[in-house]
Amino acid sequence: MATRPSSPPKPQPVHAFKPTSGTLLGIAGLVAAGLVVVLAAVTDHSVMGLRTALGAALVALLIWMVLLRPRVTAYADTLVLRNMATDVRIPLAAIDDVAVRHVLHVWVGDERYTCAGIGRSTRSMVRASGGGPHAAAGAETSSGNRDYVTFVETSIEQLAGAARRDAGEDRGTVRRRWAVPELVAAGVLVVALVLSFVLA
Secondary structure (H helix, E strand, C coil), X not given: CCCCCCCCCCCCCCEEECCCCCHHHHHHHHHHHHHXXXXXXXHCCCHHHHHHHHHHHHHXXXXXXXXXXXXXXXXXXXXXXXXXXXXXXXXXXXXXXXXXXXCEEEEECCEEEEEXXXXXXXXXXXXXXXXXXXXXXXXXXXXXXXXXXXXXXXXXHHHHHHHHHHHCCCCCCXXXXXXXHHHHHHHHHHHHHHHHHHCC
């Protein structure tokens, strides 16, 4: 009896960088929106209750897409930038430069790719540049977050440098993929919400 070939193991991340902002606010927003959905479904069986539940579900989805979905993950040969509606897969060997400002910037030739999952606040960038009368104290209190952002920046640069040395002339191709589940869910919720007004 022939056996099915085993599927290749799923690639494991080298670094799954934790987002630097938005996580607590996003989780709180999801919990609040979820409570609204449940309360509307349980206590109000009218069209208004349906609209409230659909609206809250749409808000929860947007909170997920804007605040919680963006993140950066490095694999053995690829850097994945997850944004609100797209996933960008960048071969590490193709990366020419990396910088973290308000968001993460990755350059491949003249093309720039960004991800809001990693970023510096305006205050921390001003303090780091020496601006303001309390720059030294500010740099001290924000050193933890700044050090982590610097760690992300440095880690990606090191992985990219090693990949370029091993890749030779073939640096790979950047691929972009839409966040299909989220976009489909958003479309369904919007259509359902519109129909609740049209057909009522």
